[in-house]
Amino acid sequence: MSGLVQFRRDGNIGVIVVDNPPVNALKHEVRAGLVEALGKAREDASIEAVVLTCAGRTFIAGADISEFGKPPRTPTTIDVITTIEPMSKPVIAAMHGTPLGGGLEVALGCHYRIAAPGTRLGLPEIKLGLMPGAGGTQRLPRVVGIEKALAMILTGDQMPAKDAREAGLVDEIADGDLTASAVAFAKRVVAEKRPLPRARDRDEKLAPFKSDRAKFDTVAAAYTKRAKGLHAPAAAVEAVRWALDLPIDEALKREREKFMELVADDQSKAQRHIFFAEREAAKVQDLPAGVKGVEVKRAAVIGAGTMGGGIAMCFANAGIPVTVIEASAEALRSGLDKVEKNYAATVARGGLSAVEKDQRLALVASSVDMAAIADADMIIEAVFEEMELKRRIFADLDRLAKPGAVLATNTSYLDVNEIARATRRPEAVVGMHFFSPANVMRLLEIVRGAATSPATLATAVAVGRKIGKAPAVVGVCHGFVGNRMLRLRSVEGERLLIEGALPQDVDAAMTKFGFPMGPFAAGDLAGLDISWRMRKAQGLRAEIVDQLCELGRFGQKTSKGFYRYEAGSRSPHPDDEVEQLIVATSQRLNVKRRTIDADEIVERLLFPMINEAARILEEGIAARPGDIDVIWVYGYGFPIWRGGPMFYADAVGLGHVRDRLTDFATRTGDARHQPSPLLARLAEEGKGFASLTVAKG
Ligand code: 3H9
Numbered sequence: 173m174s175g176l177v178q179f180r181r182d183g184n185i186g187v188i189v190v191d192n193p194p195v196n197a198l199k200h201e202v203r204a205g206l207v208e209a210l211g212k213a214r215e216d217a218s219i220e221a222v223v224l225t226c227a228g229r230t231f232i233a234g235a236d237i238s239e240f241g242k243p244p245r246t247p248t249t250i251d252v253i254t255t256i257e258p259m260s261k262p263v264i265a266a267m268h269g270t271p272l273g274g275g276l277e278v279a280l281g282c283h284y285r286i287a288a289p290g291t292r293l294g295l296p297e298i299k300l301g302l303m304p305g306a307g308g309t310q311r312l313p314r315v316v317g318i319e320k321a322l323a324m325i326l327t328g329d330q331m332p333a334k335d336a337r338e339a340g341l342v343d344e345i346a347d348g349d350l351t352a353s354a355v356a357f358a359k360r361v362v363a364e365k366r367p368l369p370r371a372r373d374r375d376e377k378l379a380p381f382k383s384d385r386a387k388f389d390t391v392a393a394a395y396t397k398r399a400k401g402l403h404a405p406a407a408a409v410e411a412v413r414w415a416l417d418l419p420i421d422e423a424l425k426r427e428r429e430k431f432m433e434l435v436a437d438d439q440s441k442a443q444r445h446i447f448f449a450e451r452e453a454a455k456v457q458d459l460p461a462g463v464k465g466v467e468v469k470r471a472a473v474i475g476a477g478t479m480g481g482g483i484a485m486c487f488a489n490a491g492i493p494v495t496v497i498e499a500s501a502e503a504l505r506s507g508l509d510k511v512e513k514n515y516a517a518t519v520a521r522g523g524l525s526a527v528e529k530d531q532r533l534a535l536v537a538s539s540v541d542m543a544a545i546a547d548a549d550m551i552i553e554a555v556f557e558e559m560e561l562k563r564r565i566f567a568d569l570d571r572l573a574k575p576g577a578v579l580a581t582n583t584s585y586l587d588v589n590e591i592a593r594a595t596r597r598p599e600a601v602v603g604m605h606f607f608s609p610a611n612v613m614r615l616l617e618i619v620r621g622a623a624t625s626p627a628t629l630a631t632a633v634a635v636g637r638k639i640g641k642a643p644a645v646v647g648v649c650h651g652f653v654g655n656r657m658l659r660l661r662s663v664e665g666e667r668l669l670i671e672g673a674l675p676q677d678v679d680a681a682m683t684k685f686g687f688p689m690g691p692f693a694a695g696d697l698a699g700l701d702i703s704w705r706m707r708k709a710q711g712l713r714a715e716i717v718d719q720l721c722e723l724g725r726f727g728q729k730t731s732k733g734f735y736r737y738e739a740g741s742r743s744p745h746p747d748d749e750v751e752q753l754i755v756a757t758s759q760r761l762n763v764k765r766r767t768i769d770a771d772e773i774v775e776r777l778l779f780p781m782i783n784e785a786a787r788i789l790e791e792g793i794a795a796r797p798g799d800i801d802v803i804w805v806y807g808y809g810f811p812i813w814r815g816g817p818m819f820y821a822d823a824v825g826l827g828h829v830r831d832r833l834t835d836f837a838t839r840t841g842d843a844r845h846q847p848s849p850l851l852a853r854l855a856e857e858g859k860g861f862a863s864l865t866v867a868k869g
Pocket residue numbers: 194195197230233234235236237238249250270272273274275277296297300302303304305306308448451452
């Protein structure tokens with residue numbers, strides 16, 4: 173038997189234990205081991221029931237994602253399930269941790285399911301551009317009903333054991349030791365000669381939807397309204413509909429075919445790339461072995477503005493007490509009010525209970541006295557972007573923070589080394605760049621200063637993971653990775669307007685590409701005046717946007733920016749005044765306007781950023797191309813199904829990117845567009861950015 177699956181007996185009960193750390197993924201040896209162990213249990217007449225459980229931190233968390241794309245090997249997960257389901261002895265899944273994907277599908281093939289308290293069950297395939305491929309789209313609706321099944325399959329969200337018990341997905345919540353509870357349960361099933369319920373035979377929860385197709389469409393539409401252009405959600409809806417329309421064997425066959433199609437689809441390849449890249453990005457490459465950070469039991473945030481409040485919420489959401497510091501009682505009150513309103517909105521949406529909201533708010537303390545940071549293990553400064561102000565704050569932090577505390581700055585482009593020099597402990601200083609809204613956006617750029625110690629870095633990354641962020645370690649340069657690349661997009665956006673495009677053309681091309689918002693609509697949302705003031709201070713100028721700001725068009729907040737906005741609405745409307753201003757600017761600059769198509773717009777905006785990213789890699793500001801993909805997907809809305817800018821560049825082909833950049837350089841006279849040495853070399857060698865790292869999935 174495979175070493176990854178053990179079989180033992182407990183009286184008349186056979187106990188199968190999967191032990192494939194870290195998450196008991198269903199790799200080939202596990203599947204083979206399971207089929208063999210089940211065979212033993214079936215053949216052994218003295219065994220009357222089987223408990224299937226897992227060692228380590230979780231029940232099977234799904235198929236082994238790194239096997240996708242390789243030739244399938246039998247036994248498959250479906251073979252495991254079709255071994256379990258027809259058995260004449262009850263098979264009980266004993267689950268803990270996160271039974272996910274193929275793991276939950278195996279459990280759905282069992283006759284009974286018992287879960288430890290705290291177990292969270294789910295079918296997260298959609299997050300990988302897939303849908304369940306081992307019966308999940310057919311068995312789950314039969315067990316929990318169409319509505320809950322669609323919700324689980326289309327969101328990929330996990331269901332807590334308590335809810336799963338109510339939904340009928342779990343038969344019992346274990347009391348005490350899981351395996352012991354499951355064995356006792358199995359003995360009861362045998363003693364009471366209980367039937368062997370098979371999910372596939374059930375029909376009662378499908379009935380209401382069989383007679384009401386409109387209801388199915390309404391529920392499915394609610395969960396897919398943001399899934400425009402994505403292949404997996406549409407396929408998943410179709411598959412769940414088969415549960416109503418087809419005999420189960422036919423539906424299972426089609427589900428498998430559809431799943432295999434999705435595995436081979438570029439969208440899923442991109443999403444699997446991001447799955448592994450996110451986990452790689454959280455590994456600091458040159459951290460000496462054995463370095464441990466400090467455990468952050470209490471945090472403090474300096475500044476109760478939008479950023480500070482959002483960061484405080486991240487800590488409270490993760491159960492870490494946090495103290496918010498502001499200069500005045502008034503600013504503090506207004507900041508905390510916003511935090512409270514934010515939580516209230518989540519409660520109103522059903523995302524949080526009123527009790528949970530109160531628990532989280534109770535974790536947020538506040539003070540106007542900086543000395544209140546004294547017991548914090550990590551302090552994050554989130555004040556206005558002004559070097560002198562930040563240096564003053566860091567000098568105070570140095571004086572007041574306890575030894576060993578991490579002193580972090582949320583700056584989005586200032587020099588972390590200069591900030592660190594304001595302290596006598598630069599090794600404790602690190603950048604922790606959150607993205608707005610900080611309680612929502614997953615990206616966390618962790619900026620490593622010249623003096624940042626390995627322990628400080630390890631603490632920042634570990635905290636990032638703990639508060640549910642996707643951390644990526646970057647080096648110091650103006651704007652770090654994300655904003656440094658973004659700047660090129662802004663410059664190029666302006667050029668496109670002057671050459672002949674209008675904001676709505678550019679935004680339409682980028683939303684068609686998959687960004688949730690075009691760059692100009694996004695600029696209006698963020699406010700155009702901040703960067704205008706920054707440019708003025710540096711003696712810089714951006715032709716179009718600065719003229720808009722001079723007219724008081726700061727974006728949504730003034731109801732006018734690149735677009736105009738009607739009162740109470742966030743929908744952008746093209747504005748004649750803006751068009752006239754743009755056309756007049758082209759004339760003044762002697763540029764003959766021309767039609768620019770969507771493909772050119774996308775290339776003009778993305779390729780210069782990709783070129784800059786190649787320089788960022790050359791300079792070692794980012795360690796891996798995948799880190800840059802994580803930054804753009806989780807911080808800037810780059811469509812996850814395109815895998816981030818570097819993965820996208822590889823898909824397009826670096827030869828093409830290089831040729832287009834050379835052409836842009838000639839046309840615009842901008843030397844920055846000349847292909848960087850790294851990009852040029854890879855293109856010459858016929859390679860992609862992926863060749864710089866070892867692929868995982
Ligand atoms: C599926 O099941 C398809 C079926 O419907 C049909 C089949 C026919 N495979 O996230 P962590 C690695 S699709 C391979 O840091 P956590 C991960 O890369 C699958 N590797 O831990 C990392 O490696 P490393 C459906 C996996 O505690 C290490 O394990 N299932 C897999 O924060 C630790 O991971 C999913 O989509 C995997 N399935 O979170 C579940 N999972 O240390 C995906 C993890 O070398 N997994 N690894 O960097 C997760 O959501 C989280 O890992 C989990 C644990 C919640 C389980």
